[in-house]
Amino acid sequence: xxxxGLRADVLKFKNGDQVHGTFIKxxxxxxxxxxxxxxxxxxxxxxxxVELTAPLAPLVTETEVAIETEKPKAPEKKAGPxxxxxPPKPEGxxxxxxxxxxxxxxxxxxxxxxxxxxxxxxSKTLIATTVRxxxxxxxxxxxxxxxxxxxxxxxxxxxxxxxxxxxxxVKRTWKRDEVQVEPRYExxxxxxxxxxxxxxxxxxxxxxxxxxxxSEYRPNFERDRKSSKATQLQQQFGLxxxxxxxxxxxxxxxxxxxxxxxxxxxxxxEDTEYSVESLFGEASLQLPWRIxxxxxxxxxxxxxxxxxxxxxxxxxxxxxxSDALSFSFRYEVRFNNPDPRVTDYERARFxxxxxx
Numbered sequence: 001x002x003x004x005g006l007r008a009d010v011l012k013f014k015n016g017d018q019v020h021g022t023f024i025k026x027x028x029x030x031x032x033x034x035x036x037x038x039x040x041x042x043x044x045x046x047x048x049x050v051e052l053t054a055p056l057a058p059l060v061t062e063t064e065v066a067i068e069t070e071k072p073k074a075p076e077k078k079a080g081p082x083x084x085x086x087p088p089k090p091e092g093x094x095x096x097x098x099x100x101x102x103x104x105x106x107x108x109x110x111x112x113x114x115x116x117x118x119x120x121x122x123s124k125t126l127i128a129t130t131v132r133x134x135x136x137x138x139x140x141x142x143x144x145x146x147x148x149x150x151x152x153x154x155x156x157x158x159x160x161x162x163x164x165x166x167x168x169x170v171k172r173t174w175k176r177d178e179v180q181v182e183p184r185y186e187x188x189x190x191x192x193x194x195x196x197x198x199x200x201x202x203x204x205x206x207x208x209x210x211x212x213x214x215s216e217y218r219p220n221f222e223r224d225r226k227s228s229k230a231t232q233l234q235q236q237f238g239l240x241x242x243x244x245x246x247x248x249x250x251x252x253x254x255x256x257x258x259x260x261x262x263x264x265x266x267x268x269x270e271d272t273e274y275s276v277e278s279l280f281g282e283a284s285l286q287l288p289w290r291i292x293x294x295x296x297x298x299x300x301x302x303x304x305x306x307x308x309x310x311x312x313x314x315x316x317x318x319x320x321x322s323d324a325l326s327f328s329f330r331y332e333v334r335f336n337n338p339d340p341r342v343t344d345y346e347r348a349r350f351x352x353x354x355x356x
Contacts (some may be wrong), residue, residue, distance in 0.1 A: 005047065006023065006122060007342050008020060008053045009021060009022055009023040009033070009047075009050060009051065009052050009053055010050070010051040010053075011023070011031070011033045011035070011041070011043065011048055011050055012048060012049050012050070012051060013043075013047060013249045014047055014048065014247045014264075015046045015247075015286050015290070015328075016178055016290060017290070017320070017323060018323075019035045019037070019038065019041070019323060020035065020036070020099045020222060021034050021035035021036055021037075021038075021041075021053060022034045023035055023050045024040075026045065028333050029044060029045055029046075029175070030042050030043065030044060030045065031043045031044070031048060031050060031256040032041050032142070033050065033115075037041070037324070038323075038356065039322065040052050040141075040142050040254070041142055041204075042142035044173070046247075047247070051223035051229045066183075073140040077132075093107075112270075118175065123178075123227055135166065137262075138211075140192045142171045143169050143173070143174075144171070144172045145170070145171055145172070145355075146169045146170035146355070146356055147168070147169050147326065147353040147354065147355050147356070148166075148167075148168045148169075148309070148354050148356070149166070149167050149168075149169075149326075149328065149351040149352060149353035149354070150164075150165065150166045150167075150351065150352060151163075151164070151165040151349050151350060151351045151352070152165070159190055159191050160190070160191055160192070161188065161191075161195075162188065162189050162190070163187070163327070164186070164187050164188075164209075164347065165184070165185065165186045165198070165351075166182055166184075166185055166186075166187070167181065167182065167184040167351075169181070169182040169258060170182075170338060173208055175352075176207060176208045176209070177205070177206070177207050177208075178204075178205070178206045179200075179203075179204070179205050179206075180199070180202075180204055181203045182202045182203065183199070183200070183201045183202075184197050184199070184200045184201070184202075185198075185199050185200075186200075193301070194226060195226060195291075196226055196227070197224075197225040197226050198222065198224045198225065198226070198227075199222070199223045199224075200220070200221065200222045200223075200224065201219075201220075201221040201332065202219075202220050202221075203218070203219055203220075204216055204218040204219075205216065205217050205218075206265055208242075209332070212241050212245070213239070213240070213241055213242075214238060214239075214240050214241070214242065214243040214252070215238070215239055215240075216236070216237075216239075216256070217235070217236070217237060217238075217255070218220065218235075218236040218238065218256075219233065219234070219235050219236075220233070220234040220235075221233050221237070221239075221349075222234075224232075224342075225265070225341065227343040228341050228342050228343045229264065229265045229266065230262050230263060230264045230265060230339075231262070231263045231265070231341050232259065232261065232262045232339065232343065234258060234259070234260050234261075234264075235258070235259045235260045235261075235262075236256045236257070236258050236278070236280075236298075237255075237256060237257050237258075238254050238255065238256030238280060240252050240253060240254020240255075240280070241253060241254060241257070245288070245311070247283070248254045249283075249284065249286065250282070250283065250284045250285075251283045252281065252282040252283075253279070253280070253281045253282075254279075254280055254281075255277065255278055255279055255280075256278045256298075257275065257277060257278075258275070258276050258277070258278050258300065258338075259273065259274075259275070259342075259348050260272075260273065260274040260275075260337070260338045260339055260343065261273045262339045262342065264296045264341070271337075272341075274307070274338040274339060276300045276307055276338050277300070277301055277302060277303060278296070278300045279297045279299050279300040279301075280296070280297065280299075280300075281296070281297055282294075282295070283295050283296075284294045289319070290319065290320040291317065291318070291319050292317075292318045292320075293315075293317050294315075294316050295313070295314065295316070296313070296314055296319075297311065297312065297314075298311065298312050298313075299311045300336075300338065307338055308336060309335030309336065310334075310335055310337060311333075311334075311335055311336070311339065312333070312335070313332065313333050314330065314332040314333045315330065315332070316328055316330045316331075317327070317352075319328045320355070321356065324354060324355050324356070325353070325354060325355070325356055326353040326354075327349040327350070327351070327352060327353070328350070328352075329348070329350055329351075330348070330349050330350075331347070331348045331349075332345070332346075332347060332350065333345070333347075334346075
């Protein structure tokens with residue numbers, strides 16, 4: 001869907017990113033902007049500014065123009081000579097003609113038929129409905145942003161090893177809420193034998209209340225078909241505080257209760273569930289040259305000493321090569337998971353991502 005009267009406006013983000021397109025409006029603390037590359041965007045006024053290059057002009061979609069031009073025009077009445085006065089008919093003839101004229105069928109009578117809707121009118125109704133649905137979806141999706149990334153390596157020395165990984169990340173931020181979903185899949189073969197086949201899905205919902213406090217629900221799903229041969233769901237219910245908060249850097253810390261539920265693929269083994277406490281910390285930093293550094297770590301423990309401590313940490317450095325392309329380095333480690341059947345790991349990986 002393209003717009004009429006496109007301008008060369010610029011949407012400038014606080015981190016230095018720029019998107020070219022057409023400014024639409026400001027409403028409710030949001031900037032609505034139409035980009036040729038990314039479509040319709042919705043950005044908070046606090047995160048970006050708009051540089052106008054021409055006076056605002058109304059945007060009209062091609063479909064709307066088509067609908068407007070296809071409206072049937074009323075036929076023009078041509079002026080003609082005034083009809084000459086006809087001689088009055090005899091009264092008896094008019095009464096006889098009225099007696100012969102059949103009465104119209106009453107509504108609901110067996111012979112009555114409703115007026116059929118023309119195919120052209122049905123087509124216009126369908127097009128208008130499609131346009132409205134499309135606008136509603138674009139308005140809803142406009143606030144979501146994310147990345148699709150992949151990594152691959154093939155090594156052939158003493159053994160032939162191939163590793164493939166793909167992941168996606170979508171995120172949306174409101175005034176007091178933040179939601180993120182991140183599925184990942186990793187597959188590895190050593191000498192034509194499957195060594196790794198694991199699917200993970202991370203996510204969180206963070207709600208800020210007051211000035212500096214927030215609550216957080218963070219589910220982590222993991223299904224390992226080779227190493228642990230089990231499915232694990234970790235649910236973290238946390239309470240934290242914003243220690244540092246600005247457009248360039250953030251630092252959060254808090255405490256949480258964690259529930260680890262494990263279901264072995266071998267149904268002869270028992271399902272398990274553990275409840276442990278944790279301290280967590282999160283940090284993010286915006287550097288020059290469009291570089292972002294993020295890190296999140298958690299230290300697990302129990303108050304009654306029924307479980308020795310363990311931890312989990314993830315560090316990521318991302319460099320945006322362009323508006324649509326990024327390159328990342330990630331290092332992650334997990335040690336002493338509450339369920340001993342779930343495999344610990346330590347890995348480093350490079351990822352090439354496509355932003356949207």
